[in-house]
Amino acid sequence: MTISPIRISTRTHRFGAANSWVLLSCALLLVLGTLVAILFQHSSSKKPQTKVQELRMYCAAGMQKPLESVAEAYHQQYGIRILLQFAGSNTLLSQIEVSRMGDLYLAADYSYLEMARQLGLVEEVLPLATMKAVVGFQRGNPKNIHSLDDLLREDVRIVLANPDQAAIGRTTRQALKKTGDWSAIFKRVNDLGVFKPTVGEVANDIKLGSIDAGILWDAVASQYPDIETLEIPELADTATNISIGILSDSKHPTAALHFARYLASRDQGLKEFAAYGYHPIEGDAWEEVPQMVFFAGSVNRRALEPILKRFSEREGVEINTVYNGCGILTAQMRTLVDQGHGASSFPDSFMACDRYYLEKVEDLFQDAQDVSNVPIQMVVASENPKHIKSLQDLTRPGVRVALGQPEQCTIGVLSRRLLQAAGIYDQVLENNVVTQTATSSLLVPTITTGSADVALVYASDALAESDRLEIVPIDSPLALAVQPYGVARSSDRKHLSLRLLREISKSRHLFETAGFRWEFDNANLPE
Amino acid sequence: MQTHSNKNFPKTSSQQGDGLQTDQTKPAHRVRSDTPFYFAFVVISGTYLLLLLAMLLADAGYMFQEDSPQVLNREWSEAHPWLAIAANNPIVAALSDDNIQYSIVLSLVSCTITALLSLFVAIPVGYLLSRHQFFGKNFVDAVFDIPIVLPPLVVGLSLLILFQYAPPSIREQIVYQLPAVVLAQFVVACAFAVRTMRATFDLIDSRRENVALTLGCNRAQAFRLVVLPEARSGILTAGTLAWARALGEFGPLLVFAGATRGKTEVLSTTVFLELSIGDLGAAVAVSLIMIAAAATVLIVIRTWGTNKLTL
Numbered sequence: 121m122t123i124s125p126i127r128i129s130t131r132t133h134r135f136g137a138a139n140s141w142v143l144l145s146c147a148l149l150l151v152l153g154t155l156v157a158i159l160f161q162h163s164s165s166k167k168p169q170t171k172v173q174e175l176r177m178y179c180a181a182g183m184q185k186p187l188e189s190v191a192e193a194y195h196q197q198y199g200i201r202i203l204l205q206f207a208g209s210n211t212l213l214s215q216i217e218v219s220r221m222g223d224l225y226l227a228a229d230y231s232y233l234e235m236a237r238q239l240g241l242v243e244e245v246l247p248l249a250t251m252k253a254v255v256g257f258q259r260g261n262p263k264n265i266h267s268l269d270d271l272l273r274e275d276v277r278i279v280l281a282n283p284d285q286a287a288i289g290r291t292t293r294q295a296l297k298k299t300g301d302w303s304a305i306f307k308r309v310n311d312l313g314v315f316k317p318t319v320g321e322v323a324n325d326i327k328l329g330s331i332d333a334g335i336l337w338d339a340v341a342s343q344y345p346d347i348e349t350l351e352i353p354e355l356a357d358t359a360t361n362i363s364i365g366i367l368s369d370s371k372h373p374t375a376a377l378h379f380a381r382y383l384a385s386r387d388q389g390l391k392e393f394a395a396y397g398y399h400p401i402e403g404d405a406w407e408e409v410p411q412m413v414f415f416a417g418s419v420n421r422r423a424l425e426p427i428l429k430r431f432s433e434r435e436g437v438e439i440n441t442v443y444n445g446c447g448i449l450t451a452q453m454r455t456l457v458d459q460g461h462g463a464s465s466f467p468d469s470f471m472a473c474d475r476y477y478l479e480k481v482e483d484l485f486q487d488a489q490d491v492s493n494v495p496i497q498m499v500v501a502s503e504n505p506k507h508i509k510s511l512q513d514l515t516r517p518g519v520r521v522a523l524g525q526p527e528q529c530t531i532g533v534l535s536r537r538l539l540q541a542a543g544i545y546d547q548v549l550e551n552n553v554v555t556q557t558a559t560s561s562l563l564v565p566t567i568t569t570g571s572a573d574v575a576l577v578y579a580s581d582a583l584a585e586s587d588r589l590e591i592v593p594i595d596s597p598l599a600l601a602v603q604p605y606g607v608a609r610s611s612d613r614k615h616l617s618l619r620l621l622r623e624i625s626k627s628r629h630l631f632e633t634a635g636f637r638w639e640f641d642n643a644n645l646p647e
Numbered sequence: 648m649q650t651h652s653n654k655n656f657p658k659t660s661s662q663q664g665d666g667l668q669t670d671q672t673k674p675a676h677r678v679r680s681d682t683p684f685y686f687a688f689v690v691i692s693g694t695y696l697l698l699l700l701a702m703l704l705a706d707a708g709y710m711f712q713e714d715s716p717q718v719l720n721r722e723w724s725e726a727h728p729w730l731a732i733a734a735n736n737p738i739v740a741a742l743s744d745d746n747i748q749y750s751i752v753l754s755l756v757s758c759t760i761t762a763l764l765s766l767f768v769a770i771p772v773g774y775l776l777s778r779h780q781f782f783g784k785n786f787v788d789a790v791f792d793i794p795i796v797l798p799p800l801v802v803g804l805s806l807l808i809l810f811q812y813a814p815p816s817i818r819e820q821i822v823y824q825l826p827a828v829v830l831a832q833f834v835v836a837c838a839f840a841v842r843t844m845r846a847t848f849d850l851i852d853s854r855r856e857n858v859a860l861t862l863g864c865n866r867a868q869a870f871r872l873v874v875l876p877e878a879r880s881g882i883l884t885a886g887t888l889a890w891a892r893a894l895g896e897f898g899p900l901l902v903f904a905g906a907t908r909g910k911t912e913v914l915s916t917t918v919f920l921e922l923s924i925g926d927l928g929a930a931v932a933v934s935l936i937m938i939a940a941a942a943t944v945l946i947v948i949r950t951w952g953t954n955k956l957t958l
Contacts, residue, residue: 152763155756160825413823413905418923425908440823442905443920448800452902455808464815465807465822559923634924 172375174201177224178212180287181318182251182340183362186392187226187383193392194382202379208286208318216241216367223370224380228287228319228337230361242365244377244619246384249339249398253291253358254349256326256341257333261348265333268354272304278313279325279334280305285317291358292335299354323347342397362398374436382406384615405612410437412613412620413465415453417446417473417530419560419578420603423492423627423634424471431623437616442467445559446477446530453481457610468611469620473530474601476537485606489644491624492636495579496534496599498592499567506573508592511542514552514574521552522563522572530601531560535576538598564589580635602639703938710737710931737932746908747917747933753828754913755940758893761832765840765889766882773844773885774870778853794838799898802834806903827904828911835896836889843888847881848874887948894941914940 179187184206191202202224207215209227213236216225225242227233228251236242257265263276271278281289296302309315313331316322319340325331327346337360341349364383366376383389385406393400404410416424421443432439442449449470456466470485472478478488500508506519514521524532539545554572557563564581566572568588578601582591593599605624607617625645628638741747776788794802806827810818821827851874859869875882897915904911906920914937921930 148763148767152760155760158752158756411819411823418920421920422924422926429908438910439907440905440910441907442823442901443923444901445923448902452804452807455804456811464819465811561922561924561927565927 172200172372174203175224175372175376175379176203176222177205177226177379178216178222179204179206179226180209180212180228180362181206181320182228182286182288182337183226184320185343186389186396186398190383190389190392193388194379198378200375200379206318206320208281208289210287210290211285211317213241220369222367223372223376224364225367226362226364228360228362229291230363232287233363233365236365241368243368243373244380244622245363245365246380246615246619247401248362248364248384248403249390249393249400250359250361251337251339251398252351252360253288253295253335253355254338254341254351255333255355256323256336256347256349258326258329259346259348263332265350268301268305268352271333272308276332278305278309279322279331280309280313280315281319281322281336282315282317286319287360288319288322288335288337289315291360292355295355295358298357301354339393339396339398362393373434377435381410381616402614404615407613410435410613410616412437412439412469412616413442413467414439414469414471414620415442415444415449415467416471417449417477417603418443419473419494419530419580420471423631423636424624426630427624427627428620431620435616435619439620445528446473447528450477450480453484457484466610467608468613469605469607469617471603471605471624473603474534475604476533477530478604478606484609486609487618487621488604488606489621489625490602490604490639490641492631493600493602493639494636495593496531496538496576496601497579497582497594498574499564499577499582499589500574500592501567501570502588502590504590504592508574510592511539511544511594511596514539514548515544517551519552519574520554520572521548522555522557522566522575523553524560524563524576525556525558528558529560531563531576531578532556534598534601538576538594538596541596541598578635583635603636703935706931706935710928710935737928738935741929741932741936746912747914747936749909750912750914750917750933751936751940753911754894754915754937755944757825757828757832757913758890760829761836761893762840762886762890764829764833765837765893766844766886768837769840769844769885769889770882772841773846773848774874776841776845777848791838791841794835795842799835799896800902803831803899803902806831806834806899822903823905823907823911825904825911828900828913831899831903832893832896835899836893839892840885840889843885844878844881847878847885850881851877883948887945890944890948891941894937 177187177191184204187202187204191204195201205212205215205222209229209232212225212227213232216222216236217239225233225236226248227236230245230247233242233245237245255265255268255271257263263270263273265271265276270276280292281287283289283293293302293306296305314325316325319336322334322336323340323344326334326336327344335355336347338349338351341347364380366373366380370376381404384403386400386403388406390400390403414428424441428439428441431437442452444452449472453466453470466484470478470481471491475490478485482488498508498511498514500506506513506516508514508519513519523535524530526532526536536545539548555566557566560578560581563575563577564585567575568585574592576594579591582589605621607614607621611617622645625640625642628640631638772791776784776791797805807822810822813821821830855873855877856869859873860866864872895915897913897919900906900911900913900916901919906912906916914933917933918930918937921927921933
């Protein structure tokens with residue numbers, strides 16, 4: 121009889137039962153996945169935009185070629201049609217004024233956009249390229265033109281663009297009036313030449329040979345191989361800034377800005393401008409949704425938040441804000457720069473608590489503008505029991521002083537500077553200072569709780585508790601913190617940052633409500 | 648507190664009554680009263696508890712004495728005066744703010760993700776450190792403790808510097824974006840979880856595990872079937888510790904994730920930033936919201952985790 125060997129099962133696997141590891145991991149992954157989904161869904165729940173089909177743009181005639189190609193490329197990529205309307209810059213401005221319709225206005229010179237802005241027709245302006253006025257004639261220079269006087273010769277018929285219709289006309293008139301040649305040329309054109317409404321027609325006339333010479337933009341001339349150009353000293357000062365503006369009456373400002381940014385970006389629109397002979401400016405790099413990084417001192421937050429929200433919604437950009445004490449921010453910036461990896465985490469712009477901190481990173485920023493200021497004052501308990509009237513009173517024995525820590529907060533640095541200038545810093549520090557706080561907001565509580573007799577604080581901090589305090593102003597030009605805004609040299613979004621500055625400059629009331637004083641000089645407004 | 652009866656203690660020779668008298672003069676051992684012991688412990692614990700509760704009440708008191716913001720509109724306030732009193736306070740004002748609501752959701756979600764990730768990492772690390780000796784173990788141990796020792800800002804700065812070495816495509820997805828929030832919280836929270844898990848595994852006798860191995864399990868099975876169930880309460884502690892730590896962390900976040908409203912701002916960041924503009928009322932209001940959220944979550948987890956109502 122064979123005994124069947126007993127097989128001891130060494131398998132520990134249970135059939136029909138789910139593996140608990142797998143179950144547990146799946147459950148955990150499900151939970152994690154749901155949480156991550158909630159996170160991302162919540163953060164991107166912005167208002168859905170009504171789908172834009174087309175944008176209407178008023179475009180100066182001289183820019184026809186590059187605009188048509190850029191609009192076509194944009195249409196291919198985003199499916200939005202740009203309806204282009206060409207005419208002289210001034211003509212277009214009148215049309216806009218009358219019709220109050222449309223989204224974009226591209227003028228051959230910034231001065232038209234400035235006028236439009238004053239008329240309240242245009243909001244944002246993006247600079248694009250520059251051009252210069254030159255004399256143009258047929259290739260080979262059959263009439264031998266070498267100077268302005270040659271244009272006044274009997275046998276030369278000249279064409280100019282109408283100064284009241286086209287930018288080139290107006291620029292020519294301005295330039296020649298300065299040199300005193302305008303009346304002669306004007307008479308010449310009236311007698312023997314012709315005024316045309318756009319620069320394109322001027323170029324055509326020269327090309328066709330119906331006219332011997334004319335004055336037109338160098339970029340336009342370069343688009344016509346039959347036209348040769350000559351630079352003359354009388355037209356030396358005619359460089360113009362081609363810019364595009366977003367119309368205030370536009371129904372789709374964000375979409376319009378999207379296209380304007382596309383046009384003004386150095387790797388998209390501006391390449392076309394360069395190809396057609398214009399001199400493009402250094403534009404921002406193209407991004408669908410630009411991610412701006414903005415460093416700001418925490419004191420500025422209350423005033424800045426609504427501005428940033430408004431700006432990011434209108435421009436369709438995301439602003440990543442990093443708030444902190446300015447000392448920490450400048451240290452962070454130095455670290456990022458020292459690494460030199462073309463760090464994308466370096467901020468595009470920085471609004472500091474005081475000029476002191478921007479000066480520390482001066483080499484990394486450009487275009488610093490002062491935005492607001494806040495005076496530094498002494499606060500004491502109501503009724504001023506210790507009769508503190510001036511900085512010198514801080515040295516009196518028995519007076520307990522609270523200051524900010526100079527290593528940790530701006531008020532500390534500024535207080536130290538103020539007291540050092542008065543020559544009493546070391547004395548006060550040794551005999552009278554009872555506490556040095558890490559942030560300015562902790563100074564006022566030292567007075568209201570009675571742990572100090574006097575503190576040096578920002579006026580905006582004293583505002584909140586003004587019924588329990590008395591304010592003693594300090595008579596010194598150093599008793600002021602000035603908040604500057606600077607754009608980073610390394611930024612790929614300089615123009616966007618400048619537009620943000622413009623937005624900030626329009627929000628005086630927000631700063632004043634937050635307890636600051638306005639410092640911005642409107643003469644320094646960026647374009 | 649009753650004193651233990653003498654029957655638990657060995658009888659003295661005089662009580663044994665077997666005739667062998669040696670030292671009949673020694674009195675019976677009486678256990679000393681427990682009252683002083685419990686009294687001392689309760690006093691110490693009670694004082695600390697009172698201190699914490701007093702802090703909370705002081706916060707609430709401070710907040711209510713601030714100017715009450717108008718949350719309900721005028722007609723409502725006049726029509727329902729009691730409701731107006733209850734609703735017009737900084738906490739409700741804070742809660743009705745979209746940004747704070749987003750902040751709350753982000754805090755809860757990111758802390759939970761952080762806690763789960765920390766557990767996922769801390770369990771293996773704790774197990775290995777506890778069960779195995781290897782060359783350089785002390786060094787590795789010290790490295791795992793670094794995030795606890797470093798000031799929070801240094802952690803944030805180090806992360807920022809690290810990611811500058813990453814290729815821009817990765818860097819742009821992370822720095823100042825949502826993943827940065829979770830990463831920054833994770834770095835600090837995991838260190839605490841690792842410490843706790845290591846202590847847990849240290850306390851679990853490796854005997855049972857070894858028995859399982861002799862019965863035919865491999866390491867993974869022994870771990871799953873024997874060690875993990877026993878470590879359950881330790882895991883819960885480590886998880887809640889990591890969660891709580893992540894909730895309170897703001898230093899690294901400020902530097903690495905930024906404080907973008909509606910995107911990377913969490914409750915702890917809000918408190919710090921409100922404080923730095925001197926808005927103490929709002930800071931306290933958000934702090935109380937944080938405390939309430941944390942307390943709710945911790946109570947729920949503990950109740951669910953230990954299957955007992957320990958309120």
